[in-house]
Amino acid sequence: MTTLETLHAARGAKNALMLADSETKNQALHAMAQALLDQCPAILQANAADLQAAKGQVPDVMLDRLRLTEERVAAMAQGIREVAALPDPVGRLLAEEHCPNGLVLQKVTVPMGVIAIIYESRPNVTSDAVALAVKSGSACVLRGGKEAFQSNNAIARALQRGLVAAGLPEALVSLVQDTSRDSAAQLMKASGLVDLLIPRGGAGLIKACVENATVPCIQTGTGICHIYVDKAADPAMALDILENAKCSRPSVCNAAEVCLVHRDIARDFLPRLHERLVAGRQAQGLAPVQLRLDETAAGIIPGTPAGPEDFDTEFLDYVLAVAVVEDVQAAIRHIEAHSTGHSEAIVTADEAAAAAFAAGVDSAAVYVNASTRFTDGGQFGLGCEMGISTQKLHARGPMGLAELVSYKYIIRGSGQIR
């Protein structure tokens, strides 16, 4: 099937899911989880072929993200069952109004219809995304990366078997068979066929969607996250938070990329920062952080002088840009100029500075005395996550099931006219 045929098939099938009750959807999800386990050998075989083809073509860290094992497939099945156990986001009564003229107005949540997802290497996204789409009542069209194509296909086929076993049409879930850029562009331009497009990937993919998409789109997952160390910060807390936010998983979007330090404490704090992130980590056999320093910071500690682009780069690596700022307002202005609107933190014992930062920083998640690494659907109590939105329309921050539905008004009358 061409990408357009796939979209039309999903559209033709969507009503079966949009109108399905909670029990039907949950049965389908359990059948899909079971089918993943049943098809595990076929999935691992397809994955082996992907790994074989990718060897030498991509870095080792990518190979690891691509690799499936029996345990990982079992975890995917378990993830689907956990989504089944969550409350149904569809059919929720958001508001009810009894008008003086006798009209009864209800605002209720409804499925989107067809959700398209463009994603990159990790094949587990295939089952995670499908589970969330099915639970929220939408058909989904997946466009994965070419390195994981055979794995994704095997997973999608297993999920389709589950759908069919539960009496639902297999076209509710489909993987686009074209992994060239053309298919991504077609999804972006499929007005009337795609109700929601979610790009999950790097800055290049997000930019392409912003510039080209004519369908409704939610940008996710680019994070230039800042940690501002205020003059009233507990330095030990600041160092713990900085090391955690930078080093616990540098490749993720909620990792910190920039540290801003109040000028009044820079002479004391920066040497401790260097000791903790560079020398200290080296001494422990951990990857040291490469510091990119603005002029003031470079006058205090050793490190690479920062180029202007260093404050606008999502390093996704053991690299941290460091700047000295005049005060909390200067930190807020720096963040407004350079942030992607994902997550930022202040470390301070001063409540006025904390309040100014929380109010003044216009990002999805603003932390006071905590690591930016907590920006995550699971950590936020959503039970799951389709991605982390960095836009302001519809969904901001971690997107759970509630962010994957729309609403409509149903108005019941007895012949009222206006």
Add this chain to the structure above:
Amino acid sequence: MTTLETLHAARGAKNALMLADSETKNQALHAMAQALLDQCPAILQANAADLQAAKGQVPDVMLDRLRLTEERVAAMAQGIREVAALPDPVGRLLAEEHCPNGLVLQKVTVPMGVIAIIYESRPNVTSDAVALAVKSGSACVLRGGKEAFQSNNAIARALQRGLVAAGLPEALVSLVQDTSRDSAAQLMKASGLVDLLIPRGGAGLIKACVENATVPCIQTGTGICHIYVDKAADPAMALDILENAKCSRPSVCNAAEVCLVHRDIARDFLPRLHERLVAGRQAQGLAPVQLRLDETAAGIIPGTPAGPEDFDTEFLDYVLAVAVVEDVQAAIRHIEAHSTGHSEAIVTADEAAAAAFAAGVDSAAVYVNASTRFTDGGQFGLGCEMGISTQKLHARGPMGLAELVSYKYIIRGSGQIR
């Protein structure tokens, strides 16, 4: 100022409003209302110049929409005061979570930042839109139609005087000085400068935004609304609803454009429809409705044979397309294929048919036994309205203050790391 300079000025000023408390915003709104009244002579003079220039260039109905009077200016001022009296949509706590690790997470509503609005002839939109933007804490950049340019400028200047009188920067409200298509295109493409773009106008403007906008955009106000007369309909109720939905104000987006009739009652109902909308109205000296009939309907009553485009046209006039359908499911399928997703109604005494229609029709507002003309912010109890969204992301149906804000998460900790 160029359009880009106007946008940068709005961005530079926005924090004064984003961080303003309710009292400051309400004081500004009252000062803006007062300034409109104070500047009424200047506004009427500017309007007279617009009317003079438009005479002979646009239809009389457009001239009427363009015309301002002392009463209309007073009504604009009163509208601003009514917005001031509504609850503040900013700073609302949407959710709060105390996590086991001690983090306290709050989800709170926040302003968008900069809202751009592209609209057409009616100058009162200038003050309506500004009032909603200011109340919701966003700066706004307005791009009105060229026929109303002098009126809009006089209104915007008065509103700016009000802002300044309340101690706020005048750049929070500005009218783009270029009314060519270039300025609209610049607003659509101003990524990073516009947080929300709202086009208010005809299908051409909406289409241009869908195809070209790279900024977040909410499509509003194109309505191909359907009334389905079920076999179990009370025919008198159906006629009342149809005449109201078609004729009470044919130029608005919630007016009906299409009537679908169940085939089992077509022979009885269609002659009554013709009598009511054509002969009956003519006899009363009212504008008769021109019927565009599908083949089956044309075999029963006189009228113009419908071309295929007649079921995909927003007539905004005394024209109604009529088709005979097999049953409620066929009506739902017709609506899915032809509707703009605005408002649709079923007339029926059959609860099963009503439930199937309410569930199966995927539009912003679905009516059972009532006129589509009720789709309106005031009627829905929102107190006001920025437009009627026909999309599914963020806002659907009438957009009030609650739909003009975003949210963010504020997370307070005591050094938590992950």
